[in-house]
Amino acid sequence: MATETDQATAEISSFQTDTTTRESVLLWVDDHLKWLMTLPAVFILFALTFYPLVRAIQMSTQQFLPTGTTFVGVQNYVDLMSNDAFLNSLAVTGKFIGIAVGVEFLLGFGIALLLNKKIKLRGLWQTLILIPMILSPTVIGLIWRLLYAPNGLLDYIAAPLTGGANVGWISETSVALYSVILTDIWQWTPLVVLVLFAGLQSVPDDVREAAIMDGASVRQRFLHITLPYLKSLIVLVLIIRLVDALRVFAKVFILTRGGPASATNVISMQMYRTAFRFNNFGEASAMAVSLLVLVLILAMSFVKIANVEFGS
Amino acid sequence: MTTKQDTQADVLPYEEPSGIEQFQETLREYGVTRAVTYGLLGVFLVWTLFPVYWLVTATLKTRQTLLSFPPQWIPLDAQFGNFAQLFAQRPDFVQFIINSTVVTITTTILATTIGAMAAYAFVTFDYPYNLDFHLPFYILSTRFMPPIVTIIPLFVIFRGVGLVNSLQGLILVYTMFNIPFAVWMMKGFFEEVPDSLIESAMIDGHTHLGAFFKIVLPLVKPGLIASAIFTTIITWNELLFAVILALNANAMTVPVGLASFVTKFSVQWINMSVGATIALVPVLLFAFIARQQLVRGFSMGAVGK
The missing domain is CATH 1.10.3720.10 (MetI-like)
Known part of the structure; x- marks a missing residue:
């Protein structure tokens, strides 16, 4: 192979001496194209994802002192087990994910079903509900900060129920987490709507019509025709939302900074505080690795589904 | 035994239209279903867009009108100076x-x-x-x-x-x-x-x-x-x-x-x-x-x- 190239280069160079280097470089590039084209992507992902991961595992076995680091083995992990703030953040995250993703899915599914009827201006409607998905979580946090403000719009709307007293949407310990959840529902329900609507549209008309001809009831058609067509998209949208909800940060950072007390202290907020407020990089890394294990399980199930359902 | 199961899986049991379905049919005839569908989709649209409207119009309000009770739905005295500020x-x-x-x-x-x-x-x-x-x-x-x-x-x-x-x-x-x-x-x-x-x-x-x-x-x-x-x-x-x-x-x-x-x-x-x-x-x-x-x-x- 190499000799062939060399011969070709030699032949060319005997005719056009001034383009020799250029030609041979181009030939070399074409010969190695399949590696050269993937190299930048693989290198960047390796250097900025896999290497930091290895470092995270290494750092999770260290204690960071102003004088340097010392190896402490699994001590950071052991400490996590009795770290109330960390355990609380797991519970808060679990509650956040459970309620937010659950409501987004049910509400989104319902609206997708409504949208699947003959609706005028459907395209425009779909475009408009995209808006919350593309906004910066920072901007969304600020929007809802404004709505949740004392004497703000939501206090005005709730006034008939509260008798005019401010609810304290993000300052009351028992309410704050639900307010953060509501913000997430506002942002992500449209995604569920649009994905599941696309799934509903993929149910072939003739299958649906044949079922109607055969006298299948609405319930039967939903269970035996619509649901099987939607199954993979339902799983997909649930996993996307689950993984995204697991790493919610910006909304909480802007709305509550994890407070009041630690009512909205989700896991990324807890890690941020541990590492960058208390400079406890070792314990924060141990949290990161634990979180990663959780996400890996979810991601692997996604890859498996993606392989089965969408793989080539 | 197996054949019976196969048949059951292939053919759906016939279901009499339930009372609810008959009621739904009546609603459909009078266009109620249609109205409700448009109504719900409209509510969802307003719920989705209103917060964005509220932020954008806030740029034209003063500190006082921004959090006034009752709220100012439309900024009446537009403060374009807010941007320069x-x-x-x-x-x-x-x-x-x-x-x-x-x-x-x-x-x-x-x-x-x-x-x-x-x-x-x-x-x-x-x-x-x-x-x-x-x-x-x-x-x-x-x-x-x-x-x-x-x-x-x-x-x-x-x-x-x-x-x-x-x-x-x-x-x-x-x-x-x-x-x-x-x-x-x-x-x-x-x-x-x-x-x-x-x-x-x-x-x-x-x-x-x-x-x-x-x-x-x-x-x-x-x-x-x-x-x-x-x-x-x-x-x-x-x-x-x-x-x-x-x-x-x-x-x-x-x-x-x-x-x-x-x-x-x-x-x-x-x-x-x-x-x-x-x-x-x-x-x-x-x-x-x-x-x-x-x-x-x-x-x-x-x-x-």
Whole structure:
């Protein structure tokens, strides 16, 4: 192979001496194209994802002192087990994910079903509900900060129920987490709507019509025709939302900074505080690795589904 | 025994229309179902759009009318001076916009180019060990990694090599962050380019790399535009990496600047609203251009095209 190239280069160079280097470089590039084209992507992902991961595992076995680091083995992990703030953040995250993703899915599914009827201006409607998905979580946090403000719009709307007293949407310990959840529902329900609507549209008309001809009831058609067509998209949208909800940060950072007390202290907020407020990089890394294990399980199930359902 | 089960599975039992279904039929006849459908979809639309309207109109209000009881639904005495006031009180906001713009444009070019090249290679070439099949999945799986997991070691690494508080550091991280999207968006587009086109281009004297840039890339322009817009939106919006890696005004981006308007103790309401509106306008414009592709991007290529 190499000799062939060399011969070709030699032949060319005997005719056009001034383009020799250029030609041979181009030939070399074409010969190695399949590696050269993937190299930048693989290198960047390796250097900025896999290497930091290895470092995270290494750092999770260290204690960071102003004088340097010392190896402490699994001590950071052991400490996590009795770290109330960390355990609380797991519970808060679990509650956040459970309620937010659950409501987004049910509400989104319902609206997708409504949208699947003959609706005028459907395209425009779909475009408009995209808006919350593309906004910066920072901007969304600020929007809802404004709505949740004392004497703000939501206090005005709730006034008939509260008798005019401010609810304290993000300052009351028992309410704050639900307010953060509501913000997430506002942002992500449209995604569920649009994905599941696309799934509903993929149910072939003739299958649906044949079922109607055969006298299948609405319930039967939903269970035996619509649901099987939607199954993979339902799983997909649930996993996307689950993984995204697991790493919610910006909304909480802007709305509550994890407070009041630690009512909205989700896991990324807890890690941020541990590492960058208390400079406890070792314990924060141990949290990161634990979180990663959780996400890996979810991601692997996604890859498996993606392989089965969408793989080539 | 088995035959009986098979029959049961194949043929659905006939169900008498229930009372509810008959009632539904009556409602349908009188157009009630239709009205309710439009009503519910309308309510959802208002619920989705109103908060954005509330932010944008807040930029035209005063501190007093912004949180007045009852609320001022439409800004009557429009305060256009609010925009000038933001830049007068926070001159550093101009720097944030410049930083965000530089980081976003550079990241978009890098991530789209690198992602497109990798996607093309995976679609076109055969790799040993079935890597052309496995590598894209590994690349995609990094998209699932919570950024907070890598940010702690990245901060330590970047501090060591002097990349904290630099735009270069942010660009590197955001490029990494967006490559999986770009690869997966572009893969679908390259799959539709026929191999014969590249072959004939190479017979015409193009190198393979030349054929990629001159023949293939123009064909997948819609895909390139879609991934570029997607990368632009994600990069322009990002807060977590920026809040950790950009600590001083030289490298702070718009989201970090916005976050500084809101502290535990006080909120600069008007400045905050104006800044947030400035941050959302470019995103809305780009999203409108790529609206067909957005759902595809958000669902990781599973839906729409």
